[in-house]
Amino acid sequence: MHHVVLERWSRGTSAVHRRDPRVKALATLAFLIVIATAHRQLPWLATACFVLLCGVTLAARLPVRPAVLRAGIVLSFTVVFAAMSWISGDPARAVSLLLKSYLSAFAVLLLVSTTRISVLLHGMERLGAPRFLLMVVQFLYRYLFVISEEAQHMRAAALSRGAGAGHATRRSRLQAAGGAVAALFARSYGRAEDIHRSMLARGFSGEFRTLESLRLSAADVWFGTLAVLVPILIRIVIERSV
Amino acid sequence: MTGTLIEVRGLRFRYDDGTEALRGVDFCLHRGETVALLGANGSGKTTFVLHLNGLLTGEGEVTVCGFPVNRKNLPEVRRRIGLVFQDSESQLFMPSVIEDVAFGPLNHGLSTAEATARARKALETVGMAAAADRAPYHLSAGEKKRVAIAGILAMDPEILVLDEPTTFLDPPGQRSLAELLARLPQAKILVTHDIPFAQAMSSRAAFFREGTIAAEGAVDELVRRFNWGPLG
Numbered sequence: 001m002h003h004v005v006l007e008r009w010s011r012g013t014s015a016v017h018r019r020d021p022r023v024k025a026l027a028t029l030a031f032l033i034v035i036a037t038a039h040r041q042l043p044w045l046a047t048a049c050f051v052l053l054c055g056v057t058l059a060a061r062l063p064v065r066p067a068v069l070r071a072g073i074v075l076s077f078t079v080v081f082a083a084m085s086w087i088s089g090d091p092a093r094a095v096s097l098l099l100k101s102y103l104s105a106f107a108v109l110l111l112v113s114t115t116r117i118s119v120l121l122h123g124m125e126r127l128g129a130p131r132f133l134l135m136v137v138q139f140l141y142r143y144l145f146v147i148s149e150e151a152q153h154m155r156a157a158a159l160s161r162g163a164g165a166g167h168a169t170r171r172s173r174l175q176a177a178g179g180a181v182a183a184l185f186a187r188s189y190g191r192a193e194d195i196h197r198s199m200l201a202r203g204f205s206g207e208f209r210t211l212e213s214l215r216l217s218a219a220d221v222w223f224g225t226l227a228v229l230v231p232i233l234i235r236i237v238i239e240r241s242v
Numbered sequence: 243m244t245g246t247l248i249e250v251r252g253l254r255f256r257y258d259d260g261t262e263a264l265r266g267v268d269f270c271l272h273r274g275e276t277v278a279l280l281g282a283n284g285s286g287k288t289t290f291v292l293h294l295n296g297l298l299t300g301e302g303e304v305t306v307c308g309f310p311v312n313r314k315n316l317p318e319v320r321r322r323i324g325l326v327f328q329d330s331e332s333q334l335f336m337p338s339v340i341e342d343v344a345f346g347p348l349n350h351g352l353s354t355a356e357a358t359a360r361a362r363k364a365l366e367t368v369g370m371a372a373a374a375d376r377a378p379y380h381l382s383a384g385e386k387k388r389v390a391i392a393g394i395l396a397m398d399p400e401i402l403v404l405d406e407p408t409t410f411l412d413p414p415g416q417r418s419l420a421e422l423l424a425r426l427p428q429a430k431i432l433v434t435h436d437i438p439f440a441q442a443m444s445s446r447a448a449f450f451r452e453g454t455i456a457a458e459g460a461v462d463e464l465v466r467r468f469n470w471g472p473l474g
Contacts, residue, residue, distance in 0.1 A: 142337065198327050202346035202394075203349030209349060210336075211340065
């Protein structure tokens with residue numbers, strides 16, 4: 001599971017890991033804006049930003065190659081839209097789409113790989129993100145693994161009863177898949193009810209309290225300033241000089 | 243405060259689909275007791291325990307540690323009665339073990355430092371102190387159960403209610419759980435199908451049948467009377 005790997009990475013102790021989550025979230029946001037609004041000299045800018053992100057990955061003592069490959073997962077979605085742009089006669093737009101989506105995914109991957117999810121969500125809450133949305137993210141993150149495991153068990157049960165043996169028609173396969181999704185939804189719903197009950201049983205009254213307490217240090221301020229300014233400066237330099 | 247921790251009189255409950263799950267249950271739990279709730283699936287055991295801390299509300303009277311279970315008293319009631327759910331996976335929803343165990347104390351208004359101290363002490367009690375910073379989904383079923391119990395102990399309850407505590411546990415896990423529960427001083431209610439576990443842990447039992455308590459007494463006596471023993 002990808003999020004298990006990210007969870008392990010996020011428990012590192014590098015200087016990047018230790019920075020305040022609010023600073024890292026804002027720096028990531030600034031990076032995304034720099035990338036999303038760039039139009040001129042995009043390949044050069046993308047190359048420079050890629051090197052910058054690789055540098056941050058090294059500074060965070062994370063494995064560069066797996067991180068680079070994981071960020072590429074987003075391409076499986078954007079490549080369709082890029083292909084459509086290419087076919088419609090706009091190859092520059094297609095390349096731009098691929099580069100921007102990849103770099104954005106890489107930046108977000110670095111954020112979640114260097115910040116434990118509870119700390120990140122707490123930081124987002126302090127930045128004003130809606131608490132309900134953050135709770136949904138937290139529960140999704142926690143139970144994605146469990147739901148995936150349940151889906152795997154259901155698949156194993158189906159295979160052990162001859163599914164996939166080649167005798168089933170496409171229609172019956174689709175019916176079986178639909179039934180499996182419905183069963184998975186029902187189980188997830190039931191689990192959600194159990195989780196809510198267990199929260200109420202431990203005194204939950206609607207406000208989510210955590211152990212995390214955030215304090216902004218001088219190092220955080222310096223890191224944040226640099227992390228915001230460097231991509232902006234890179235863009236200015238490249239757009240003016242190349 | 244007398245020795246009676248839980249007093250239930252004439253409890254009735256009907257689910258939204260019309261199923262009458264409880265049909266007039268009377269029950270008492272005294273300080274220091276461990277009571278096993280036995281009976282078939284669907285006989286009302288779990289529905290009954292969900293009334294003890296106000297997760298379900300039916301007709302009748304439920305009093306916990308002197309507090310009638312009603313909306314006004316829910317925080318006090320839930321502080322005093324800890325419910326350990328059958329599937330620990332549903333109880334461990336926080337990203338790390340220590341955060342999960344501290345969830346209850348934080349909800350009851352303790353400061354971060356106090357909640358952390360309570361959580362660490364509870365983890366020590368269940369022998370899981372070394373797992374404090376681990377993610378719950380990396381734990382084995384037995385470890386998850388221990389952490390789920392720690393999450394309840396951290397609230398310093400007077401009563402523990404455990405719903406099918408031995409489910410998902412292998413025999414060493416069951417033994418280890420039994421040893422842990424035997425060490426804990428709280429009064430306990432065990433909802434279980436595991437007769438050897440009930441025999442080892444309980445001072446008495448109540449047998450549920452069709453939404454009522456059909457009989458109370460020693461576990462062995464009820465097992466014989468209702469032919470409720472394991473195979474062989």
